[in-house]
Amino acid sequence: MGEVRFIREPTVRLVGRQTVNVGALEDFLAESGAPGWHTDARTAAEELIEVAGRCCYESWKNPRPGGNKAYIGHILEVGHGSVCEHAVWNFIVTGVSRSLSHELVRHRVGLGISQLSQRYVDESDVAFVVPPALLDHHAEWEAWAARYREWEGDKKLPYPGKSAKADLYETWLTGIGSGLNAYRLLVDFLMGEHAHIEDKTTRRKVVRETARSVLPNATETKLFLTFNARSLRHFLELRGSTGADAEIRRLALAILKIMQVEAPNIFADYRLEQVGGVEQIVTEHRKV
Numbered sequence: 001m002g003e004v005r006f007i008r009e010p011t012v013r014l015v016g017r018q019t020v021n022v023g024a025l026e027d028f029l030a031e032s033g034a035p036g037w038h039t040d041a042r043t044a045a046e047e048l049i050e051v052a053g054r055c056c057y058e059s060w061k062n063p064r065p066g067g068n069k070a071y072i073g074h075i076l077e078v079g080h081g082s083v084c085e086h087a088v089w090n091f092i093v094t095g096v097s098r099s100l101s102h103e104l105v106r107h108r109v110g111l112g113i114s115q116l117s118q119r120y121v122d123e124s125d126v127a128f129v130v131p132p133a134l135l136d137h138h139a140e141w142e143a144w145a146a147r148y149r150e151w152e153g154d155k156k157l158p159y160p161g162k163s164a165k166a167d168l169y170e171t172w173l174t175g176i177g178s179g180l181n182a183y184r185l186l187v188d189f190l191m192g193e194h195a196h197i198e199d200k201t202t203r204r205k206v207v208r209e210t211a212r213s214v215l216p217n218a219t220e221t222k223l224f225l226t227f228n229a230r231s232l233r234h235f236l237e238l239r240g241s242t243g244a245d246a247e248i249r250r251l252a253l254a255i256l257k258i259m260q261v262e263a264p265n266i267f268a269d270y271r272l273e274q275v276g277g278v279e280q281i282v283t284e285h286r287k288v
């Protein structure tokens with residue numbers, strides 16, 4: 001199947017965060033009899049959640065001891081989660097599989113998704129995501145493949161034996177390879193079959209939407225995601241649990257790591273717990 005790229009872990013980039021329009025907020029605060037109101041929040045997301053909460057009760061003059069951290073902590077405690085919907089972040093996630101994206105789209109509320117199109121974009125050189133449970137197997141196979149190449153260059157070397165794990169990985173690889181080969185063949189032949197479609201974009205779409213049916217679930221996809229704090233918390237709780245698929249759990253853990261630095265007052269209540277050798281995300285404040 002020629003040179004094929006394999007991906008061992010996802011890349012998560014936080015590409016967008018909010019800003020506070022200070023002038024407009026100060027204008028509103030002055031009108032509300034609270035000129036000069038101030039919070040110790042370090043980020044716009046945390047500040048906006050507090051402002052939204054205080055808007056509900058006009059509680060500008062009752063600073064909570066402990067500042068923004070305590071304010072948001074209280075919101076999480078009492079489950080006043082709707083104010084968390086005002087904090088929003090944008091992520092670009094690459095190195096994840098189509099099986100992962102299939103699970104992700106089940107999150108219907110508060111999550112915007114833009115996904116790489118398999119109709120507009122040719123997948124002949126696509127990468128594949130190695131499932132977490134096959135990462136060791138992948139490493140053993142790569143080590144074996146390197147020894148095999150050495151042996152090919154010098155047949156006097158002892159023939160390299162393949163471990164059981166490397167052997168099993170090869171079974172996975174065979175599945176991937178046959179899907180990819182079939183895709184490439186179908187694209188070639190279908191292009192000829194649909195040559196009568198004059199518009200190049202339309203022709204390619206017809207060809208690729210047909211050929212993609214043979215691509216495996218491990219095919220890499222790329223996602224632009226927009227979560228609000230409430231929907232992100234819900235995602236982290238569901239997909240960071242031991243029952244979740246290993247690849248999406250790994251993504252949840254990677255996002256949590258970023259968010260605990262980005263907005264600690266909103267995500268600091270989460271901790272990681274080992275359950276049966278698997279790391280899971282836990283909190284006292286589920287589904288706020």
Ligand SMILES: Cc1cc2nc3c(=O)[nH]c(=O)nc-3n(C[C@H](O)[C@H](O)[C@H](O)COP(=O)(O)OP(=O)(O)OC[C@H]3O[C@@H](n4cnc5c(N)ncnc54)[C@H](O)[C@@H]3O)c2cc1C
Nearest residue numbers: 106107108109110111231234237238239241242243244245
């Ligand atoms: C470990 C695990 C295993 C899973 N296994 C399967 C499986 O085998 N098969 C399968 O199909 N799915 C499975 N799922 C997906 C799961 O059923 C949910 O579709 C997914 O987790 C999204 O959760 P959600 O509906 O709470 O989130 P969202 O769709 O984001 O909704 C958020 C919340 O909004 C409310 N809400 C949303 N829509 C409605 C509505 N129409 N009416 C009323 N309230 C609503 C609910 O309170 C919901 O929790 C699994 C999920 C996990 C975490």
